Amino acid sequence: MLSPELWAQSLWETLYMVIVSTAVSYLIGLPLGLLLVVTDKGGIRPMPPLNAVLGVIVNILRSIPFLILAVMITPMTRAIAGKAIGTTAMIVPLTVAAAPYVARMVESSIKEVPFGVIEAAQSMGATPWQIVWKVLVPEAKPSLMVGGAISIVTILGYSAMAGFIGGGGLGTVAVNYGYNRYNFEIMLVAVIIIVIVVQIFQVCGMWLARHLDKRNR
Amino acid sequence: MEQDCIVRIQNLNKTFRGRAGTVTALDGVSLDIYRGEIFGIIGLSGAGKSTLVRCINFLETPTEGTVTVDGQELGSLSKKALLEARRSMGMIFQQFNLLQQRTALQNICFPLEIAGMKKADAEKRARELLEIVSLSDRADNYPSQLSGGQQQRVAIARALASNPKILLCDEATSALDPTTTRSILALLKEINKTLGITIIVITHEMAVIEEICQRVAIIDSSRIAEVGPVEQVFTRPQSAMAKQLIYPDGKRDKLATGKHYCRIVFDGNSSFEPVVSNMVLECKAPVNIMFADTKDIDGRAYGQMILQLPEDERAAKRALAYLETQNVHVEEGDADAFT
Structure with a gap:
């Protein structure tokens, strides 16, 4: 069995990878998702060509399996992070894979805001920018939180896969000890820890979403 | 006597291009709405009345024709000036369209915020407006905690926040029960009287027109079938649509x-x-x-x-x-x- 320190370090690496990648993915995915909604045909600033181009890019990135994508963009990872393996380096492929996913999650949350509310804001002379930041995002906040919980769990899944390509964290433990050395016990513990982390993220996300939603008052 | 015209609609056409081809929503509509009156627009669903009211604040851009509001031809305005012009018109809706994640007070502050008013000033004004719609005790409630009638009152207060000259009501009472409808109509009447705001009411219910409007336009399949004072249209309906709306089922x-x-x-x-x-x-x-x-x-x-x-x-x-x-x-x- 591994030392508790090693387990703690692996867990820390996983959390670090997941949280930073999620944050960066939202930094890219949130504006991208908003842009997808705003420039859509019935959106508040329809721009069909831009919308089509963004849609295609998102779809391409979404259709490549994470492991293959991570290997494919190794040169880019090296250029950005200075190396291709290790926890910090993994943040690059995780973000590239997750940002389009996040964009789609954001898009679907924002589309839940009833058109009437947008129309009301337009009737008051709101600019598209004001509609986005004062209507769409605040009104979709609970749904965005749910999307956030789902996204972070997905990214955690990717990060575990990253174990196969030297990503570090719990995934690497499971791969190195469980898969390569047939140590079923260690693999099981790694999996259990991952499951617990997923549970925590999911429960916290849902609780936050419910708590933030003023419609449930 | 020459009437003071606050909204002048001339030869308005609006077509939508859909999958099933071109749909005409408005066909050669001309209307004059006088300052200070409560003007009704009635028609069956799909007649084009919702499109017509949205052309008055340019939420829908007409395909042809002009809309002149208080001397400004909306089609000639820049984007910025159009947003400014919209602030001189309040609008309320069938589904109230309040921001669900904001309290009643914050909802009323919204139009003031986007117009750049300071937060403290906006709140002060919002409280005055809550007073007007008799909901002062509900300032910190969220829309989900309010009844339909109360939500519509908040929406009215919100529409009045920017001191509009015109209030557009799109089926504002259609989602409400008869008693609540009456109280909302009474409120609109009072607002018209005390604040001198011109009110344009879109409805499919003749009862609403009878209750508060001075003049009415009847819209039938994208065209204006008849316009006149309510008593006149009610007692001597000329068009087939007017007769259909007025005579019992x-x-x-x-x-x-x-x-x-x-x-x-x-x-x-x-x-x-x-x-x-x-x-x-x-x-x-x-x-x-x-x-x-x-x-x-x-x-x-x-x-x-x-x-x-x-x-x-x-x-x-x-x-x-x-x-x-x-x-x-x-x-x-x-x-x-x-x-």
């Missing part, structure tokens, strides 16, 4: 037989006189009252009655001749004429 069945019918319309003066009884006594001919409905409109009584006259030609003529001498409007016809 299902009357055709009841009037299946018989030749001589007449519709008599009472104006404010004569509805308290026993016109029908007098006619029966005078002409010694029995009549059958097929339908009767009298209402109080704007402080005066109006009403209509549909009578089945005697089968005998001479008796029927006599009855009609008697009615003509009375201070009522009489229309003669057979059963089909009144459907």
